[in-house]
Amino acid sequence: MSFRTVLGKSLVVASSTVAVLGMGVLAAAAQSQPPINVVINQSPWLEGFASIVEEYEDETGNRVSLDVNPYAGSLEKQRNAVRSDKSEFDLLIVNGIFYPEMYHGGFLEPLTKIDPDFELDPQIYTYGDTPWFDAETKTVNRETGDLLTVPVNPNITLLYYRKDLYDEKGLTAPETFEELLENAKLFHNPPEMYGIVQRASRAAVSVTWDFFPYINGYGGSFFQDESIGDYVVTINSEAGRKALEMYITLAKEAGPENTASLTQGDLIQFLVTGKAAHSVLPVAAWAQMDDPNKSIIPGKIDYATLPHADGFASTPALGHWLAGIPKNLDDAQKVAALEFLKWFQKPETQIAYAELGGAPVSSAAYESDFAEKPENRYMLAMRTASPQAKGLWTIPEGAEIAAITELGLNRAVAGEITVVDALNSMAKDMEKVLSDAGYKTGRLPDLK
Amino acid sequence: MTSVQLGWMPKYGSLFPAIVFFLALAALPVANLLFLSFMEISWEGGVVQREFVGLENYAALADDPLLKAGISNTLILVVVATSCQVALGLALALACSSLGNSSRLYRTLFILPILIPGIIIGAIWRLMYNFQFGIINQGLDLLGIPAIDWLGSPHLALASVIVVDIWHWTPFSFLLLLAAVEGLPKDVSEAAKVDGATAWQEFRRVSLPLLWPAIVTTFIFRAVIAFKVFDEVFLLTSGGPGTATEVISFTIYQRFFLQDNPGYGSAISVAVIFSVALVIAIALQMQNRREATR
Incomplete structure (x- = not known):
C-alpha cells in the first residue's frame, strides 16, 4: 500500500469519525430536555395529538412517550400517579369533567412556579377559564387563581x-x-x-x-x-x-x-x-x-x-382536555413537560395540529385560511360553538x-x-x- | 425402634412460614379493607385526609340502589349460570368419557372458551349481539325474524350476559367433572348393567350418587367465581341498560374507583366477602352432614 493510499484512507476514516461525532453532538444539543411520559386516553382525537407529538420530537429532538388508556383507565392511572411519592407521568391529560378533583386535591404544579414568565398564549381558548384555579376560594378563577393547565383539545x-x-x-x-x-x-x-x-x-x-x-x-x-x-x-x-x-x-x-x-x-x-x-x-x-x-x-x-x-x-x-404537570416530580421533568406545552400552544403549532387531523385549541387555527377550506368545514361550526360551550x-x-x-x-x-x-x-x-x-x-x- | 418425642416448638414452628404467607397475602389486605371501611378518605393539598366515620359507610349500604340491583342480578346470574354450567359440563363429561380415546378432539374443542381472555370474549360477543350489524340478528333476518335488541333491552340484557357466561365457563365444570367421571369405579356400573339396569337407571342410581360430591364441589367453585363476574358485564353492557345487568363487582368498581370513594367501596367489599364466606360455609356444612348420614 503506497503512502498516498494510506494517507487517503486515513483521511476518509478521520473525516467519517468527525462527521459521526459531530452528528452525535448535534443530536445531543437538539435534545435539550429529558424524555417525558404523557398519560392520555384513547379518544377520536388521539391520532391528531400523536401526530403533533411526532412533530415536536422531529423539531426539537426531545422524546415524548404516550401512555394510552381507555377513559376510566386513564383517570385511574392519573389518580395513582399524583397520590404516590413520585409521579410516573410528567404530563397528565385531564378531562374537562374530572379536572376539578385534580385542582381541589392540590396535585398540580402552578405553571408559573415552574417558569415565572410562562403565560397562556392569548389566542388559546380558555373554555370557561378552566385553566385557572384559586386554591384559597376553591374556585375556577382567572383573576385570582394560579394557571394550572393548558387546554389541549376543545372536544365540545x-x-x-x-x-x-x-x-x-x-x-x-x-x-x-x-x-x-x-x-x-x-x-x-x-x-x-x-x-x-x-x-x-x-x-x-x-x-x-x-x-x-x-x-x-x-x-x-x-x-x-x-x-x-x-x-x-x-x-x-x-x-x-x-x-x-x-x-x-x-x-x-x-x-x-x-x-x-x-x-x-x-x-x-x-x-x-x-x-x-x-x-x-x-x-x-x-x-x-x-x-x-x-x-x-x-x-x-x-x-x-x-x-x-x-x-x-x-x-x-364542554368535554375539553387540559394538560397539567404533577407536583410530585423532579424539577427537570417539570421543566421538560412545560417545554412541550410552550411549543404546543404556539399559533403555528396549532395550525399544524389542525392540518394533522387534530382539534386545535387556538383561534389562530380557527381563523386561519385553513379553516376556510371545504374539507375543514367543522372549524366554521367551532367558531360559533366554542364561545357558547359550558362545562x-x-x-x-x-x-x-x-x-x-x-x-x-x-x-x-x-x-x-x-x-x-x-x-x-x-x-x-x-x-x-x-x-x-x-x-x-x-x-x-x-x-x- | 425408639420414637423421638418432639416438643411443641418444632411442630408449630414449622407452620410459621405458612402463617406469614397467609397474613401477608390474605389477612392483611382484608384487615386493611376493614380499616378503610370505617373511614372517609379525601385529598387536600396533595395530602390524604382520613376521617373516622364509624358505621356510616355500612349504614349507607341499605340505601344504595346500585347495590340492591347488583345483589339481585348477581344472585340470578350465579344460580342460573352455575346450574346450567354444571348440568352442561356433566353431560359433556359423560359423553366424552363414553367415547374413550376418540374423544380427544372434542375435549380440546370444549375447553377452548376458557382459554380465551375475558376482554376478547367481551369483544366477540358484543359484536355478535350488535343490534344493527351482529351476526345473530343477521342470522335471524335470514329466517325472517325481526332483529332483537340483545344488550339494549332491559328484559333481555341479563339473559344475554348469562349466555356468554355459560359459554365461557362451562369448560371449567366440564374439566372438573370429567376427572370425576373418569375416576368412577367401572365394576359398580358393570354390576348394575349385569343386574339389568337401563342406562338411565345406571346413571340415576349408581353414577349420580357417586358423582354427587364432585358436582357439589364444582358448583361451589363455579358459584364463587360467578359471584366475581366483572369483565363480561363491563365489556358487554357496563351494567345497563338502567340497572338491568348491574352486578356486585361492577358496583364496587364504580363506587370504589370511578367515584373515588374508597371508604364506602371497602364497606361493600367487606360485606360481600363475609356474605360469600358465610354461604360457602353453610354449603360445605350441608355437604358434610349429607356425607355423614350416608
Whole structure:
C-alpha cells in the first residue's frame, strides 16, 4: 500500500469519525430536555395529538412517550400517579369533567412556579377559564387563581348531520329541538336509516354529557348558580322535564330501538356506514367522517352548533382536555413537560395540529385560511360553538354526580322509570352528595 | 425402634412460614379493607385526609340502589349460570368419557372458551349481539325474524350476559367433572348393567350418587367465581341498560374507583366477602352432614 493510499484512507476514516461525532453532538444539543411520559386516553382525537407529538420530537429532538388508556383507565392511572411519592407521568391529560378533583386535591404544579414568565398564549381558548384555579376560594378563577393547565383539545359537541340529504330536501341545519325532531323523523326509515342516534348508554360520563345541552337549551341547569356557590339542585325543574321528554321523544320517534345502550363508538359507526341522519358528537370525530378508509359518506356530513328551545341559547357541552404537570416530580421533568406545552400552544403549532387531523385549541387555527377550506368545514361550526360551550360542573364531586345522572337518565331512556321519577330521584341523590360534601344545597320540590 | 418425642416448638414452628404467607397475602389486605371501611378518605393539598366515620359507610349500604340491583342480578346470574354450567359440563363429561380415546378432539374443542381472555370474549360477543350489524340478528333476518335488541333491552340484557357466561365457563365444570367421571369405579356400573339396569337407571342410581360430591364441589367453585363476574358485564353492557345487568363487582368498581370513594367501596367489599364466606360455609356444612348420614 503506497503512502498516498494510506494517507487517503486515513483521511476518509478521520473525516467519517468527525462527521459521526459531530452528528452525535448535534443530536445531543437538539435534545435539550429529558424524555417525558404523557398519560392520555384513547379518544377520536388521539391520532391528531400523536401526530403533533411526532412533530415536536422531529423539531426539537426531545422524546415524548404516550401512555394510552381507555377513559376510566386513564383517570385511574392519573389518580395513582399524583397520590404516590413520585409521579410516573410528567404530563397528565385531564378531562374537562374530572379536572376539578385534580385542582381541589392540590396535585398540580402552578405553571408559573415552574417558569415565572410562562403565560397562556392569548389566542388559546380558555373554555370557561378552566385553566385557572384559586386554591384559597376553591374556585375556577382567572383573576385570582394560579394557571394550572393548558387546554389541549376543545372536544365540545357539535351537531353532525347529512348535508347531502338536507340539500335534497332543501332544508337548512336545525336551530331548535323541534326542528331537529321534525327533520329526524323525516329521514327516519329503519333499519336503513335512523333519524338520530344518541349517546344514551351508561358509563363514567356518557348520557349525562349528551343530555346536558338539552337541559341548558331549555333554560334549565343541574344547579341553581354554581358561580356563586349556590348548589341547590335544579335538574327536576320544568325545563329539566321538557328537556328529558324531548331527548326521549327523539329516541323513540326517530332513533334505533337500542338507544339506551349506544356508545360514542356506536354513533360514529352509524354515521360512517350511512345509517344515521343526525348525531351529536365531540368535534374530534370529524376526522373519521371524511376518511374514505373509514367512511362510506366522505364529504356528506356537515356540522352545526347544537339546537336549543325557542328563546334560549345553544349550549354545547364542554368535554375539553387540559394538560397539567404533577407536583410530585423532579424539577427537570417539570421543566421538560412545560417545554412541550410552550411549543404546543404556539399559533403555528396549532395550525399544524389542525392540518394533522387534530382539534386545535387556538383561534389562530380557527381563523386561519385553513379553516376556510371545504374539507375543514367543522372549524366554521367551532367558531360559533366554542364561545357558547359550558362545562358540566367545577366541583370534585363530579364523579359521584355523574354516577347518579348516568343511572337516572339511562333508566329513563331505557323505559325502566318515568321522566318525572328519574328527575326527582336524581335530584334527591345529587342533593345528598352535595350536602355530605358541605355545599350550600337543597332541591326544587318534586315534580308531579 | 425408639420414637423421638418432639416438643411443641418444632411442630408449630414449622407452620410459621405458612402463617406469614397467609397474613401477608390474605389477612392483611382484608384487615386493611376493614380499616378503610370505617373511614372517609379525601385529598387536600396533595395530602390524604382520613376521617373516622364509624358505621356510616355500612349504614349507607341499605340505601344504595346500585347495590340492591347488583345483589339481585348477581344472585340470578350465579344460580342460573352455575346450574346450567354444571348440568352442561356433566353431560359433556359423560359423553366424552363414553367415547374413550376418540374423544380427544372434542375435549380440546370444549375447553377452548376458557382459554380465551375475558376482554376478547367481551369483544366477540358484543359484536355478535350488535343490534344493527351482529351476526345473530343477521342470522335471524335470514329466517325472517325481526332483529332483537340483545344488550339494549332491559328484559333481555341479563339473559344475554348469562349466555356468554355459560359459554365461557362451562369448560371449567366440564374439566372438573370429567376427572370425576373418569375416576368412577367401572365394576359398580358393570354390576348394575349385569343386574339389568337401563342406562338411565345406571346413571340415576349408581353414577349420580357417586358423582354427587364432585358436582357439589364444582358448583361451589363455579358459584364463587360467578359471584366475581366483572369483565363480561363491563365489556358487554357496563351494567345497563338502567340497572338491568348491574352486578356486585361492577358496583364496587364504580363506587370504589370511578367515584373515588374508597371508604364506602371497602364497606361493600367487606360485606360481600363475609356474605360469600358465610354461604360457602353453610354449603360445605350441608355437604358434610349429607356425607355423614350416608
